[in-house]
Amino acid sequence: MAVTIYGQAHLASFDAARAMKLRLRDGPLDLAWKHSGMTSDFIADMIALRFRSSRRHYNQVRHDIGYLTNELIENAIKFRADGEIAIETVAATDDFRMRISNFVDGETASKFQQVLSNIMQGNPGDLMLQHIEASVATGSSGSGIGLLTLMSDYQVDLAWLFEENPERGRIKLETYAAMPISLP
Numbered sequence: 001m002a003v004t005i006y007g008q009a010h011l012a013s014f015d016a017a018r019a020m021k022l023r024l025r026d027g028p029l030d031l032a033w034k035h036s037g038m039t040s041d042f043i044a045d046m047i048a049l050r051f052r053s054s055r056r057h058y059n060q061v062r063h064d065i066g067y068l069t070n071e072l073i074e075n076a077i078k079f080r081a082d083g084e085i086a087i088e089t090v091a092a093t094d095d096f097r098m099r100i101s102n103f104v105d106g107e108t109a110s111k112f113q114q115v116l117s118n119i120m121q122g123n124p125g126d127l128m129l130q131h132i133e134a135s136v137a138t139g140s141s142g143s144g145i146g147l148l149t150l151m152s153d154y155q156v157d158l159a160w161l162f163e164e165n166p167e168r169g170r171i172k173l174e175t176y177a178a179m180p181i182s183l184p
Contacts, residue, residue, distance in 0.1 A: 002163075002164045003161060003162070003163050003164075004113070004161070004162045004164075005159060005160070005161050005162075006113065006116040006117070006120055006159065006160045006162075007116070007120060007157070007158045007159035007160055007176075008157045008158065008159045008176075008178075009159060010159075011097070011157060011158070011159040011176035011177070011178055012159055012161050012174070012176055014088070014090075014097065014099045014176060015090065016088050016090075016099070018090055019088040019089060019090045019099075020043070020046065020088070020089045020090070021086070021087070021088050022039060022042075022043070022086075022087045022088075023084050023085070023086050023087070024039065024073075024077075024084060024085040024087070025084045026082060026083060026084060032077070035073075035077065036070055036073040036074045036077055037070060039069070039073055039087065040066050040069040040070035040073055041066060043065060043066075043069045043087070043089055043098075044061075044062045044063075044065040044066035044069065045062065047061065047062075047065050047089065047091045047096060048061045048062035048065065050091075061181055064154060064179065064181075065096055065179070067150075067154065068096070068098070068150060068154060068156060068177060068179055069087075069089075069098065071146045071147070071149075071150060072098070072100050072175055072177060073085070073087065073100065074146075075146070075175070076100050076102045076173075076175065079104055079108050079112065080102040080103060080104060081102075081103040081104055081105045081108070081170050082103075083102065083103045083170075084102070085100060085101070085102045086099075086100070086101040086102070087099075087100050088100075088101075091181070093181075094180060094181055094182075095178055095179060095180050095181055096178070096179045096181055097176070097177065097178045097179075098176070098177050099174055099175070099176050099177075100174070100175045101172065101173070101174045101175075102172075102173055103170040103171065103172055103173065104170065104171050104173050105169075105170060105171070106171060109162055109171045109173065112160075112173075113162065115143050115144045115147075116160060118144065119144045119147055119148055119151075123152075127144075127148050128145060128148035128149060128152050132145060150177070150179075154179055155179065155180055156177050156178065156179045157177070157178045157179075158175070158176065158177050159175075159176040160173065160174070160175050160176070161173070161174040161176070
């Protein structure tokens with residue numbers, strides 16, 4: 001099995017022992033965008049609870065974590081091969097970490113690796129502006145803009161681990177994120 005890592009490789013040493021774990025399963029209702037929003041809101045509410053003594057800080061943490069989780073869960077739903085999506089989150093004193101695991105087909109993995117190769121080179125803020133300008137000029141939906149926004153505006157560190165398993169015909173994709181939680 002070949003393993004390829006993009007981004008900040010140290011994030012792949014995710015400690016799941018203390019993680020909150022959720023699974024989105026395929027079924028008669030199918031996984032859809034609404035599951036991303038509901039799941040993201042739930043995770044954001046759970047993590048932000050410990051900041052409820054300050055309404056402003058609670059709202060900021062809830063918003064930031066909600067945006068991060070929604071972006072990554074949407075990507076997992078949108079680009080996955082059949083199967084469930086596993087979400088694990090851990091909140092420490094000063095940061096929030098998550099891992100999302102799902103399967104993708106070979107073509108999707110290849111296209112995504114090309115996007116990652118592009119967005120991992122250079123300043124995320126500069127690259128985001130370039131992607132936005134290119135999207136406007138071509139009328140396309142800016143591939144990678146959400147990830148660049150996380151990196152630029154939310155100081156999120158990201159990593160992606162692709163694990164090929166020729167016997168199964170699918171590639172396991174693990175997406176890792178770490179976001180600082182700044183205290184007032």
